[in-house]
Amino acid sequence: MVRYILWRIAAMVPTLFLISALVFTIIELPPGDYFESYVSELRAMGEEADLAEIELLKARYGFDQPMVVRYFHWVGGFFVGDFGYSFEYRLPVSEVVGDRLWLTILLSTVTIIFTWLLAFPIGIYSATHQYSWGDYGLTFVGLIGIAVPNFMLALVMMYFANIWFGTSIGGLMAREYLDQPVSWDKLMSIAEHMWIPVLIIGTAGTAGMVRRLRANLLDELQKQYVVTARAKGLHPLRILLKYPLRMALNFFISDIGSILPAIISGAEVTAIVLSLETTGPMLIKALQSQDMYLAGSFLMFLAFLTVLGVLVSDIALALLDPRIRLGGGSSK
């Protein structure tokens, strides 16, 4: 088992390297750089930029050097906690992002747990009551969840939260807790604000998961061992709990790889609309102003989160399912 985990972690390294190369290429692609747009913006306002400082920054971040050198400089910095410099905020990236990374992780984790808690019973109900009114109803609600764009759902929920609860739900905590150290009150405030984004982001993921769980469980329920168990007179509930459900559990854990990118994507869009203190709003601003290291670090972080999530689910699956081959190597 230890060997499998080590092998799995080692396999992550080339993936992450390729991702970093891709991300770096993308943020390098726009013509010009932050300084050019910054200087021209200042000129347009009739001001003069501090050229000396800009030259200093340019030299420090090697803008005179070829792209490959800069890439390795950037990636090398990761290992010592240096993610580059945010030109817009005039601060190292690691200081700018602050709590945002943790809040993103927190939001994604809570959303996944929410998705599981909701999708599991619904999926089982839909599979065991195939073609019943309950099944159709739940499937329909789930499809609506897939079809309504996240940002519209966010706006509408914001509106209704305003009317019904009289609270403004923009943000992930009350204003006075921003930039405050972690305290009990702050956590409570986060919990109070969290449920709306979780609900919005979770809907689409839940619907997809219910659909896959239902299909999976239906396949399992048609297998011969279930027929045998029924023929022996076992009660349907016992049959369900004893075998097919356990099989479906495995699927449940491995499905994380497919819902995690969707959840993170949805979280970004929702965060921008609701102006949550996660990576979303800052990422889009950084992309628009060509604040390349900030944008690049965010993209890298989101990809890392996904890769890590898949790793955790793979390891959990290996622990749960004895049939997973531990020898390593891709299975064909």
Add this chain to the structure above:
Amino acid sequence: MTTPREPATQDHPPLEHSASTAPFDPYAADRLATDQGTAQATPGQIMWWRFRRHRLAFASGIFLCAIYASILICEVLAPYSLNRRNTDYIYAPPQAVHVIRDGQLVWPYTYGREMTLDMENLRRIYRDDTDDVQPLRFFCRGDPYEFWNLIPADLHLICPAKGGELFLLGTDRLGRDVLSRMIYGARISLTIGILGVSMSFALGIIIGGLAGYHGGTFDLLVQRVIEVLQSIPSIPLWMALAAIIPVTWSPILVFIGITVILGMLDWTGLARAVRSKLLALREEDYVLAAKLMGAGSGRIIRRHLIPGFMSHLIASATLTIPGMILGETALSFLGIGLRPPITSWGILLTEARSVNIIALYPWLMAPVIPVILVILAFNFLGDGLRDAADPYK
């Protein structure tokens, strides 16, 4: 988890068993097939029959055909032209169409409206003037337009009465008719899905096909690239690529750029499906037979392998279109997708960007309805196609 086996009768009664006593006829199925003509049916026919059985999928298919046909003639369908502004009716709410007047069924009509300014809340208030009856006109002359940017014309399916106005879904902040803009928006939103999918389809078949058929280093490389692309969440990646598009590009170039971005990143799922199917199919006997008869790999892929999983692929491709339409909508809504004067549903939804607007002018959210309907329809259609794609199951 292990419980000792116990007699089932204790807490639950045993399930009922039943067996038919009728004599068993092993040839019944053959005879039935010959009677119904299914014995000689081609795979295509069987797929079609199976697809027809899916009522919802079939209805969705018809709906999508209709809505795609409508984008060919949206100039005629829309009551107004795309950029027609009516400064007297800014933020006018939707108008109702009445068919009953004084207890009698009459030609559909609307009421004329009077606008007053509420100076206290700084709002425009529109009130129906029940004396001013404006009967609708059909197949009538209205705003001039150039059909497909070629032929000047002014025929519309539906127009307001002469001198009146008709805003079935209200107007926006410039006094433009929301319904007309929604009908025009379909053109862009729906083509983006189709163009993007055609691109990812071609990429998926070529890359996945080569990887699956030849294997080796290329296969390993492709697998890695797919893994990398799939582990970056799609919307942030789209955002990053959309941000690259220079501000100086014309809206048409931006449209092409966004389509390419959506298509370029979506092929991974299809390539994976093609690859795994090819790996399974190339071991089949008929492939070996073709090889022995001297067929080249190109011919084997085209003639023998692709037909084997094409139907399956089309079904999966159908299921990826909604993601693209939603992606375009989200990007445009966030302000980094398409730009006006190109009009898509996402662009229209940017009008409904804040909670205040939703509270005051909820009809600006109307473009979300076609988005939802189209996405639902593609989902149903894709599910139906997928079930039909494997007719021997």
